Amino acid sequence: MENQCPTLSDIVANDQFIRDLTVRYVLLSAIAVVAGNSLAAADPPRETAAEIDRLFQAAWDREEVTPAGAAGDAEYFRRLYLDLAGRIPAVSEVRDFLADESTDKRSRVVDRLIDSPAFVRHFTTALRNAFIPQANSQPQFRALIPGFEAWLWQHISEGRPYDQIVRDIITTELNASAGPALLSTTSPDAFFVVRELKPENLASGTARAFLGVRLDCAQCHDHPFDRWSQEQFWNMAAFYAGFTRPADEDADNPAMMQNLTEKTDVRSISIPGTQDVVPAVFLTGLEPEWSDDSRTPRQMLADWVVDPRNPYFAKMAVNRLWAQFFGQGIVDPVDDFSENNPASHPQVLGLLAQEFVSSGFDVTHIVKVITATDVYQLSGLQTHVSQKESSHFARATLRGLTPEQFFDSVAEAVGYYQPYRSDNPFVVDMNSPRARFLDLFRNNVESPLERETTILQALAMMNGNFIDNATSVDDSQTLRAIAEFPAMSNEQKLETLFLSALSRRPSADEQRRFGEYLSSGGAAANANAALADVFWALLNSSEFMLNH
Amino acid sequence: MKRPINRRDFAGYTGLSLLGASASGWLPDIAAQVDQSATKKHRNCILLWMSGGPSQMETFDPKEGHENGGPTKSIDTSVPGLRISENLPQTAQVMDHLAVIRSMSTKEGDHSRATYFMHTGYLPQGPIRYPTVGSFLSKELLDKDCDLPAFVSVNPFQAFSPAAYGPGFLGPAWSPLVVASRMTGDVAESQQVSFEVSNLKRSERVTPAQSDARLQLLTSLEHNFLKHRPGGPGRSHVQSYQQAIRMMESGAVDAFNLDGEDDILRDAYGRNPFGQGCLLARRLIETGVSFVEVNLSNADGAGGGAGWDTHQDNFEAVSSLCGVLDPAWATLIDDLQQRGLLDDTLVVWMGEFGRTPKINDNTGRDHWPKSWSAVLAGAGIKTGQAHGSTSDDGMEVTNDPMTVQNLMATVCKALNVDHEATNYSNVGRPIPLSDHGSEPAQPLLS
Numbered sequence: 001m002e003n004q005c006p007t008l009s010d011i012v013a014n015d016q017f018i019r020d021l022t023v024r025y026v027l028l029s030a031i032a033v034v035a036g037n038s039l040a041a042a043d044p045p046r047e048t049a050a051e052i053d054r055l056f057q058a059a060w061d062r063e064e065v066t067p068a069g070a071a072g073d074a075e076y077f078r079r080l081y082l083d084l085a086g087r088i089p090a091v092s093e094v095r096d097f098l099a100d101e102s103t104d105k106r107s108r109v110v111d112r113l114i115d116s117p118a119f120v121r122h123f124t125t126a127l128r129n130a131f132i133p134q135a136n137s138q139p140q141f142r143a144l145i146p147g148f149e150a151w152l153w154q155h156i157s158e159g160r161p162y163d164q165i166v167r168d169i170i171t172t173e174l175n176a177s178a179g180p181a182l183l184s185t186t187s188p189d190a191f192f193v194v195r196e197l198k199p200e201n202l203a204s205g206t207a208r209a210f211l212g213v214r215l216d217c218a219q220c221h222d223h224p225f226d227r228w229s230q231e232q233f234w235n236m237a238a239f240y241a242g243f244t245r246p247a248d249e250d251a252d253n254p255a256m257m258q259n260l261t262e263k264t265d266v267r268s269i270s271i272p273g274t275q276d277v278v279p280a281v282f283l284t285g286l287e288p289e290w291s292d293d294s295r296t297p298r299q300m301l302a303d304w305v306v307d308p309r310n311p312y313f314a315k316m317a318v319n320r321l322w323a324q325f326f327g328q329g330i331v332d333p334v335d336d337f338s339e340n341n342p343a344s345h346p347q348v349l350g351l352l353a354q355e356f357v358s359s360g361f362d363v364t365h366i367v368k369v370i371t372a373t374d375v376y377q378l379s380g381l382q383t384h385v386s387q388k389e390s391s392h393f394a395r396a397t398l399r400g401l402t403p404e405q406f407f408d409s410v411a412e413a414v415g416y417y418q419p420y421r422s423d424n425p426f427v428v429d430m431n432s433p434r435a436r437f438l439d440l441f442r443n444n445v446e447s448p449l450e451r452e453t454t455i456l457q458a459l460a461m462m463n464g465n466f467i468d469n470a471t472s473v474d475d476s477q478t479l480r481a482i483a484e485f486p487a488m489s490n491e492q493k494l495e496t497l498f499l500s501a502l503s504r505r506p507s508a509d510e511q512r513r514f515g516e517y518l519s520s521g522g523a524a525a526n527a528n529a530a531l532a533d534v535f536w537a538l539l540n541s542s543e544f545m546l547n548h
Numbered sequence: 549m550k551r552p553i554n555r556r557d558f559a560g561y562t563g564l565s566l567l568g569a570s571a572s573g574w575l576p577d578i579a580a581q582v583d584q585s586a587t588k589k590h591r592n593c594i595l596l597w598m599s600g601g602p603s604q605m606e607t608f609d610p611k612e613g614h615e616n617g618g619p620t621k622s623i624d625t626s627v628p629g630l631r632i633s634e635n636l637p638q639t640a641q642v643m644d645h646l647a648v649i650r651s652m653s654t655k656e657g658d659h660s661r662a663t664y665f666m667h668t669g670y671l672p673q674g675p676i677r678y679p680t681v682g683s684f685l686s687k688e689l690l691d692k693d694c695d696l697p698a699f700v701s702v703n704p705f706q707a708f709s710p711a712a713y714g715p716g717f718l719g720p721a722w723s724p725l726v727v728a729s730r731m732t733g734d735v736a737e738s739q740q741v742s743f744e745v746s747n748l749k750r751s752e753r754v755t756p757a758q759s760d761a762r763l764q765l766l767t768s769l770e771h772n773f774l775k776h777r778p779g780g781p782g783r784s785h786v787q788s789y790q791q792a793i794r795m796m797e798s799g800a801v802d803a804f805n806l807d808g809e810d811d812i813l814r815d816a817y818g819r820n821p822f823g824q825g826c827l828l829a830r831r832l833i834e835t836g837v838s839f840v841e842v843n844l845s846n847a848d849g850a851g852g853g854a855g856w857d858t859h860q861d862n863f864e865a866v867s868s869l870c871g872v873l874d875p876a877w878a879t880l881i882d883d884l885q886q887r888g889l890l891d892d893t894l895v896v897w898m899g900e901f902g903r904t905p906k907i908n909d910n911t912g913r914d915h916w917p918k919s920w921s922a923v924l925a926g927a928g929i930k931t932g933q934a935h936g937s938t939s940d941d942g943m944e945v946t947n948d949p950m951t952v953q954n955l956m957a958t959v960c961k962a963l964n965v966d967h968e969a970t971n972y973s974n975v976g977r978p979i980p981l982s983d984h985g986s987e988p989a990q991p992l993l994s
Contacts, residue, residue: 463747
């Protein structure tokens, strides 16, 4: 890109523009899609990756696990795109990658993707889901998503380290006068709004989102399975005790934020229903040193949360990153660090956390380590029954896509141009196909390994308007390009369809069976209809609709 | 760590082998249906869920004369000596078909946890993902001949606890088909409530032969891909497609179309999403669906929000919610009775907890799990009675306290389901339908 210092919307627009081009010239693989602008061409942290692989090999030996074979280039490439760019690759990108014969092509594509706007966008969505999950499950908070994502985008694209992002959230100056305007403000305030500014919700939210500790039960009683006491819970809540909140009934109304005030000298809180007043104390029992009065309770809390010595912070962050690439954390669920939920590979977690700290909380460093491991580059094809247990990480497990990954992949496959609002790319038109897909594919299951396809989703994919158009030669960019490109053999057409949807070439068997279908004209005795039938089947397959 | 092949895996492979067949394998086998038509009849269940937690004082346990009772009056019912709130006059007329439990005592006053507790019979704890009641009961009550999913959920409000509405460790085959209501027609004139499963019809561009061919192509892709890639998402994908295709090919989906119903009956249910949802529930039960959950959480009858969460202006709010609830519920009982369905259909009415007997400063009532009411009707229930009671001030259960676990056991028993039957959980441990140690409440059972 020529622009030295692109603005936010420039980046989005360019990304869209380039992807649109990719779609139009889907067959002209020679086009260079993304101009590499990476300065950070440092060698990938292969040593750490190799150490992780040694630890896994030792664990597999111990557990008598035979790992799956290595993933081929196409399998790896599709997975990597979904995990880093949040969508499947374009046909031309697959062709280029498969044709590339250099030995370092896998690490080069990692570097290229990490520098792309798509990575920033995908990572923004992931962090937003982790930090304000309420915005997904509770419709009244959905309007907060654009402001929060815009803020995250800015931080991530500027390369701010993870600890600074978290610190900035915890200590943000809440925009007391904003009121309804808050909704379109680029700020992390949503973290506070979805927790209704209640000290107890903020305490459990902080513990869960940043430390992977579930304190929720300790709010009312000593935690039945863990070591957290009710007092410890309220000790944490005391750091957020300074807010004077609007009346309860308005608390979940973001517009009510405008009456907010905060006293920064409040350092204790009373436990409801008791006479007890407890001071602000960190979860580990460490007492804050208030010697310097210029630090507010929230600043003190942030200091402790992101401290490299905090036993949870770095581990939680790398564990969540790990889960983004495997569908499962080393501690799983990812936000449930407790004695009853031990890590499957504690040494790997420890090593990654150490790397994270020593890199200055650089997310991209950890991403490079993880994607460089052989474990990440295993095939999904099960070759031994011992690979079945997903916590062995001995095979790439089937994972559900997030609604965003899914729609962006559908759009890529069918050549749908996604319009963005020019004034704010994060605000989505609620009637757009994307918004409707996100709504339909929003799911209740946290773990991608347990993601379900619902009957309504199946019906929408089989019969819905969007896919119907996408599989019609009249309305689909991809199909029309394939159908109307002169002098292309059925074999080439079939290959392009497979590359569009599944990011791989058809097997010999598929080439034969699907090829016969195309050349016979299919059930409707019409060449275009036969193409549509094949494309329909590809888009409805679990291979397309899942990550693997 | 080696694990034996369990039933879930087996189900997964069975699903795949079905897919391996030609497209006709996707279609219901009509011949088999006829053969099995004489199989034994299972009972069914309708859950009327009151999201937010309805006030017992303004429904089934009025405290007229005590300051905790507020202005709410009580009225006679069709059962001599049993009085309920004036908010439910039509329900009072079918009281002989209901059994009120006035002694619910459940110890969980948080919306999210209580919603999970009342829906699963278990508190959320540890890694075990307990299935919602509609999932585990529809698995027991399944009518194999029915072309619709065994569990349908109408207008659910899932925000309090998404996990409370899912199949948990039973897996995706037992997920509910979620149906939302839609308002159609002129706002000023006569708005109609309709229920429609979207995208049931194949595109007009596609011929039936093409459609079969597409499924054949899809089947071969699925077979190749999933053969050596076990796991939940793939299994779920195949099962949902199978169920969706079965529905597409079946006339059973007519159950969702209320147009053929008598206008007078539709009026009687109430022309709102909840009223028409109750009518839909009856039609689904007639079609062979085993479990239907209908949610009421808003005075307009739609599913959104938590209207029963009456922290303020409790009396007005409950009265208007009852204006939707009362005709729908009473008509449902009548309708089931007249069609001979009530003997085989258990109707459960409950929310996640009750409300504080003491009225707060906002003329509201807060969360109260200690002493509140739920109602059972129909199949297997000894009706026309109040089970358990509370003190004059409503603050204490005075006899026959009912736990969530025992309520679940009672529901199972009323449906002729063994409450001690177990399912294998995601942590490999057998989990009984209602928790260890639970017992059905015999006085409630016929």
